[in-house]
Amino acid sequence: MISSSRPRMTGIGRVLVIVYAIMALASTGRSFVQIVREFDAAPVAYTLSALAAVVYILATLALIFSRSQGWYVVAWIAIVFELAGVLIVGTLSWIVPAMFGHPSVWSYYGGIGPDGYIGYLFVPLILPFLGLWWLWTHRARVPAAAAEVAAS
Template structure:
């Protein structure tokens, strides 16, 4: 992996660390205040960890599929939680990583999955199947 792929993995790793740290602190200190929001922060942390690993190993078809699933889930999460945080602000009085479309993270959670999907589309894994043996001319 080179160039923009490395940058993408680094940004995903930073988001994984940030979301993991945030959710850990939120859950340990005050889970009872906002269990939904803090559970969503923990889910986003898991998604970023899985997406990071999947992008690193996306050269194999299995990890490539995992990367697609993780990044599509991430995009759906940030869009749904982002919209709900505006529509039902009482439900998200305590922010999550994806609240307000990632405002607390400078909208990186909103933009990142689009870059991730673009990278996956433009960097499909190469099939590594065994080439068929040449046909032999009759005996």
């Protein structure tokens, strides 16, 4: 049986949720403005920014409600997807910068691009590692009856 007597939303957990919420707001605002103003200029980059916004919103909610087993699983899926997205988009933005047209939230790993573009100070690269660590160290509780069924 996995259990923890520690409160989940204190200390680093609370800070993590706040940073995810800030990234959700920032990427939502950025993608909205990009899509409304100049979607035709870089549809891939702006669609990726919108996708990042959805992932950050979902991860924020999942972390808040991760005491339940279902939300805990959703948090893992969202954050692993986020990590894959930032690694893939970040790598491709360095290797094939013309593919995107303009930077997205995950371009250059959320850091500084070759043209002096300043992203999110590498927060998109660091955040999923912190999120996965936090999920790993704060596993969702499994009810005793479910643990007994799983053990048999």
